Amino acid sequence: MKYDVTVIGSGPGGYVAAIRCAQLGLKTAIIERYPVLGGTCLNVGCIPSKALLDSSEHYHNAKHKFEVHGIGVTGLKVNMPQMIKRKGEVVEANTKGIEFLMKKNKIDVFTGHGSFLTANKISIAKADGTKEEIETDKTIIATGSKPIVPEAFNYDKKRVITSTEALNIDFVPKRMVIIGGGVIGLELGSVYARLGTEIEVVEYMDRIIPTMDGDCSKELQRVLKALGFKFHLGHKVNTVKASKTGVTVEVQKRDSEETFSLKADYCLVAIGRRPYTDNLGLENVGIQKDERGRIAVDKHLQTNVPGIYAIGDVIQGAMLAHKAEEEGVFVAETIVGQQPHVDYNLIPGVVYTWPEVAAVGQTEEQLKAAGVPYKVGKFPMKALGRSRASTDTEGMVKILAHKETDEILGVHIVGARAADLIAEAVALMEFRASAEDCARMSHAHPTYAEAMKEAALGATANRAIHI
Ligand code: FAD
Numbered sequence: 001m002k003y004d005v006t007v008i009g010s011g012p013g014g015y016v017a018a019i020r021c022a023q024l025g026l027k028t029a030i031i032e033r034y035p036v037l038g039g040t041c042l043n044v045g046c047i048p049s050k051a052l053l054d055s056s057e058h059y060h061n062a063k064h065k066f067e068v069h070g071i072g073v074t075g076l077k078v079n080m081p082q083m084i085k086r087k088g089e090v091v092e093a094n095t096k097g098i099e100f101l102m103k104k105n106k107i108d109v110f111t112g113h114g115s116f117l118t119a120n121k122i123s124i125a126k127a128d129g130t131k132e133e134i135e136t137d138k139t140i141i142a143t144g145s146k147p148i149v150p151e152a153f154n155y156d157k158k159r160v161i162t163s164t165e166a167l168n169i170d171f172v173p174k175r176m177v178i179i180g181g182g183v184i185g186l187e188l189g190s191v192y193a194r195l196g197t198e199i200e201v202v203e204y205m206d207r208i209i210p211t212m213d214g215d216c217s218k219e220l221q222r223v224l225k226a227l228g229f230k231f232h233l234g235h236k237v238n239t240v241k242a243s244k245t246g247v248t249v250e251v252q253k254r255d256s257e258e259t260f261s262l263k264a265d266y267c268l269v270a271i272g273r274r275p276y277t278d279n280l281g282l283e284n285v286g287i288q289k290d291e292r293g294r295i296a297v298d299k300h301l302q303t304n305v306p307g308i309y310a311i312g313d314v315i316q317g318a319m320l321a322h323k324a325e326e327e328g329v330f331v332a333e334t335i336v337g338q339q340p341h342v343d344y345n346l347i348p349g350v351v352y353t354w355p356e357v358a359a360v361g362q363t364e365e366q367l368k369a370a371g372v373p374y375k376v377g378k379f380p381m382k383a384l385g386r387s388r389a390s391t392d393t394e395g396m397v398k399i400l401a402h403k404e405t406d407e408i409l410g411v412h413i414v415g416a417r418a419a420d421l422i423a424e425a426v427a428l429m430e431f432r433a434s435a436e437d438c439a440r441m442s443h444a445h446p447t448y449a450e451a452m453k454e455a456a457l458g459a460t461a462n463r464a465i466h467i
């Protein structure tokens, strides 16, 4: 069999690349080592984690927020097996959707582990031990990433777990230690904290979500503390030991000899992910990696071997599903000679805690470090009628604009529906809008989006109306 393009990996990078290739008239194959399509995102990432976040949020609201709305609930309890079952159904509906899209676009799906034999020949190792070979003109590597787990943490998948296993615990643990105060730690920590688990987070840096704007870290930490999270910032974990029933986590204060141990039912390791290129046969074709083990690509996302491209988590940049998708479209269009573009500064980032955190563009710390003159407009959610009506009064919108030109350089939101609100900021910044452009746009009342307008008014001329 000979294809114009073969995509290795069916996550959001791979399946979107395959669809765009097929739309552009290329005979396309996709290889996936698991029997289900959709990659990390659909199977053990974005979708299942959001399903559990939504379920646990319903429980939390029923327990803590309904009363103030005048709704009494008796006999409230968590049915964890049902919660996990529903999550599984959500995943299945999504992965079936990708199967349908592959058929609709006449993309041939091969199930098995793909590896390069030559630049134009790929071997597919199947679960039954047999092998198949296909020929291809071009290849897109979209093999994604896996969790990083140092050996000293003794990852046993039972008590010392990663996000993959944390999505399948079918009872509410009493205590969980989470290593890493980044996106996974705080999202999955929120799921279990809402259900009643005592959560302790050990984070190496001095603040949680350390790559996001400092004001977002501060606001989120305050809210999560109120939810019951305990934080050990500026600490690292030396070892984790598991027994049949629990874990002991040895923690050390960073830059000091001071140590202590934490005991819990589970230890969730969430300290980042590594690019996944195991047994891909890169050495057979001489594909180069960078210093962090990612496949090295040029500005066209082409590797050092002509005709072989790479996208998504396996290359440099943010490990986000929508970044992988943009790159999938970019490569497909590049292959047919178009000149597409991805603006990496405008890939938004979201943390699906409640309130959510969402951001796009530059943080205040980055602008300071780069010496860019800027002004700040901030508006607290608690000053909005919409927030008071729903009791979602936590958070703020922060807009950073250029001091002289007024161009919006960064938007940072903590608040209800921040994940959806950030789309306005992306659109504004794509069109290089000024803060005044946003301030002069009518925003429906009452909405959370009014906080965008108010923050923009604040940035424009310190003339927010409602504070
Ligand atoms: P992946 O989705 O990892 O897919 C790669 C695929 O390639 C896999 O199916 C793998 O089996 C397959 N593969 C690998 N090697 C081979 C081979 N040799 N042969 C055949 N197949 C192979 N991102 C967001 O934007 N929003 C979120 O809310 C979000 N939540 C997340 C929650 C969790 C718990 C996790 C772990 C991640 C989350 N992410 C989120 C990140 C997101 O899942 C990844 O950025 C995204 O899946 C990357 O897409 P990808 O296509 O590059 O790789």
Ligand code: NAD
Binding pocket: 179, 180, 181, 182, 183, 184, 185, 187, 202, 203, 204, 205, 208, 209, 210, 235, 236, 237, 270, 271, 272, 273, 318, 319, 320, 349, 350, 351, 352
């Ligand atoms: P992360 O990079 O978001 O956070 C890891 C955290 O662990 C960082 O704060 C880091 O300082 C800390 N850390 C690193 N080593 C440590 C150590 N030895 N001891 C203590 N702390 C340590 O990584 P993650 O949370 O594992 O998520 C992995 C990837 O998945 C991220 O790149 C993220 O983009 C993606 N993801 C995205 C979403 C989303 O978009 N909502 C959700 C989940 C995951």
